[in-house]
Amino acid sequence: MALPPASAPARAATPIAPTADATGAAKIPSLAQVVEPSPGALLRRRIRGHWGLIIGGGVLLFIIAVALFAPWLAPHDPLDQDLTNRVVLPIWYDEGTWVHPLGTDQFGRDYLSRLIYGSRISLLIGFAAMLISLLIGTTLGVAAGYFGGRVDMAVNFIITTRLSLPVVLVALAVVSLIGNSLWIVICVLGLLLWDRFAVVMRSTTQQVRNLDYIAAAQATGCSTLRILLSEIMPNIANHLIVVATLEMAHAILLEAALSFLGLGVQPPAPSWGLMIAEAKGYMFFDPWLIGIPGTALFALVMAINLLGDGVRDVTAPEGRN
Amino acid sequence: MLIFALKRLGIAILVAITVSMVTFSLIHLSGDPAMALAGESATQEDIENIRRVYGFDRPIVVQYGAWLGGVLTGDLGYSHYLATDVSTVIFDRLPTTMTLGACALLFALVLSIPLGVLAAMRPNTMIDRLALSIAVVGQALPSFWFALILIFWFGIVWRLLPITGTESWLNYVMPSVALGYYVTPGVMRLTRAGMLEVLSSDYIRTARAKGLRPMSVMFKHALRNAIIPVVSLAAVQFGFMLGGSIVIETIFAINGIGFLAWESIQRGDLAMMQAIVLVLACFYIMLTFLADMLNAFLDPRIRVG
Numbered sequence: 001m002a003l004p005p006a007s008a009p010a011r012a013a014t015p016i017a018p019t020a021d022a023t024g025a026a027k028i029p030s031l032a033q034v035v036e037p038s039p040g041a042l043l044r045r046r047i048r049g050h051w052g053l054i055i056g057g058g059v060l061l062f063i064i065a066v067a068l069f070a071p072w073l074a075p076h077d078p079l080d081q082d083l084t085n086r087v088v089l090p091i092w093y094d095e096g097t098w099v100h101p102l103g104t105d106q107f108g109r110d111y112l113s114r115l116i117y118g119s120r121i122s123l124l125i126g127f128a129a130m131l132i133s134l135l136i137g138t139t140l141g142v143a144a145g146y147f148g149g150r151v152d153m154a155v156n157f158i159i160t161t162r163l164s165l166p167v168v169l170v171a172l173a174v175v176s177l178i179g180n181s182l183w184i185v186i187c188v189l190g191l192l193l194w195d196r197f198a199v200v201m202r203s204t205t206q207q208v209r210n211l212d213y214i215a216a217a218q219a220t221g222c223s224t225l226r227i228l229l230s231e232i233m234p235n236i237a238n239h240l241i242v243v244a245t246l247e248m249a250h251a252i253l254l255e256a257a258l259s260f261l262g263l264g265v266q267p268p269a270p271s272w273g274l275m276i277a278e279a280k281g282y283m284f285f286d287p288w289l290i291g292i293p294g295t296a297l298f299a300l301v302m303a304i305n306l307l308g309d310g311v312r313d314v315t316a317p318e319g320r321n
Numbered sequence: 322m323l324i325f326a327l328k329r330l331g332i333a334i335l336v337a338i339t340v341s342m343v344t345f346s347l348i349h350l351s352g353d354p355a356m357a358l359a360g361e362s363a364t365q366e367d368i369e370n371i372r373r374v375y376g377f378d379r380p381i382v383v384q385y386g387a388w389l390g391g392v393l394t395g396d397l398g399y400s401h402y403l404a405t406d407v408s409t410v411i412f413d414r415l416p417t418t419m420t421l422g423a424c425a426l427l428f429a430l431v432l433s434i435p436l437g438v439l440a441a442m443r444p445n446t447m448i449d450r451l452a453l454s455i456a457v458v459g460q461a462l463p464s465f466w467f468a469l470i471l472i473f474w475f476g477i478v479w480r481l482l483p484i485t486g487t488e489s490w491l492n493y494v495m496p497s498v499a500l501g502y503y504v505t506p507g508v509m510r511l512t513r514a515g516m517l518e519v520l521s522s523d524y525i526r527t528a529r530a531k532g533l534r535p536m537s538v539m540f541k542h543a544l545r546n547a548i549i550p551v552v553s554l555a556a557v558q559f560g561f562m563l564g565g566s567i568v569i570e571t572i573f574a575i576n577g578i579g580f581l582a583w584e585s586i587q588r589g590d591l592a593m594m595q596a597i598v599l600v601l602a603c604f605y606i607m608l609t610f611l612a613d614m615l616n617a618f619l620d621p622r623i624r625v626g
Contacts, residue, residue, distance in 0.1 A: 157335070157336065160336050160609075161336050164340050164560075164605045164606050165598065166561075166598060166601045166602065166605070167564065168564060168567050169579075169597065169601065170347065170598060172582075172583070172586050173582075173586055173594050173598065174347055176586045177348065249461070253464075256465075256466075257464070257465055260465045261567075276465070276466060283469065283473055283477070290466070294463065294466035297463050297466065298462060298463065298466070301460075301461040301463070302457065302461035305457060305461055306457065309457070
């Protein structure tokens, strides 16, 4: 039997049961096979067995790729109007043509191209708004959890205040007053959606802060900032990722709702929410006009949620019941 | 209990005052309100006029003081667009939204609590997986899109339910479903987790060992304790739903406070906008306060902690 490569203990750990060789005699597992698998290998195995994570991650990667390569993938300009070709039916109807695989909208714009470019808006808004709220919420939450006492009380107060403000209404009101551009929508959503980051980061930091290695870091004279960044943060990062996916999905849904109500991304930009709003009047005869962007929105949000659930299950399996 | 209640009440009032400041400054500091009201074609004279009529020429603190003074005496402001008191219009519309919210919450609870209980009774079986997938799908459905799908099938294709208005209880069916389903995943997961925790506790084992019927153990002993956190979540979600009803009310043209908010935003009716935000926020604060009190009443550990 050839010598196993250096990384073998990690990988060879699966077949612990005695295996039979060609002669039929039972072989006792070698030491390398009994050794505990490395954390990395365990993680890889959990990922491989988790369908939600694989599907969610796969769909999200696909949509990200579509957004990145939009100029090469889109068959037409998403803003090009062609009034002689209005509401061309998609390919699965008898009248559909491959020139416009998903048909055209009421201005004769190619629906597939709009859908492709729309993924950029959803992803950009979801990601940027999530980043802003991550910064605000994590700062507040970690500070509250680590320092406790008055800081905790103050942060709790701010969280309660934020929670009592109706998000959709405040976002709509502010956007209508300041004016709506992509970046204003991003900032407004980012400033409104940090509450879950703060709540979760606060409670996880509270759990971590009384552990021995924090006391050890304090004893060796680490600065508070250093303890927060290099001792606390890595140990709450998996919770952070889970909340980040949830909030990204939330931001995407909210942007779509704002655009649907006419106070988010402005026409003629191909936002999925806006596409649904524009198609609303044609719902009776051409329901596919709202079906297509809605399905895309649903798939994106679902993929992000599945990814978040998967990350939670894989990194903290003991929390699963 | 009394000290606990007073403490919480104090915090609630402080939050309400802070919210009123935030609301006020949101509306007043996001650009010049007079200019926003006057529109693009207005002359300088128009803008000055508006500033004087609305009182925007006064210092911001004085404006806030005047507004808060009015709010405390029940005067939420004057809507120049509708030429009436804001409070009259709001309290006229509030019952519709409350009905919608209550129906939506009822739908959510009726769907999610049994599902959560079933999932906890048979963990990791088909029922559990089904409940979980309903939760996952529910969280990803955009509510306005879901509402449009409901309208298309139930209103247009099958003609089972009316699409707009509030004439009969049938009008509330689709909006309640569209508004309420978003709450179901959270409630279901909490019910399931709570039931699983309670079912593994000692008193359930005792009850089973005594030979009580399984159903009686499940509902009389387990559910009663598992439901406590669900009650406070439901209260909080009710508050969120009132805020979220703006989308649903706009789609179904229901004359509630959410539709009013949307109309006011379209018209640039600042007094109405800030009053609605304040009323909804205060309602939410009241709900969470009541939920806290209920929890403390049911679970003495919270009172002491």
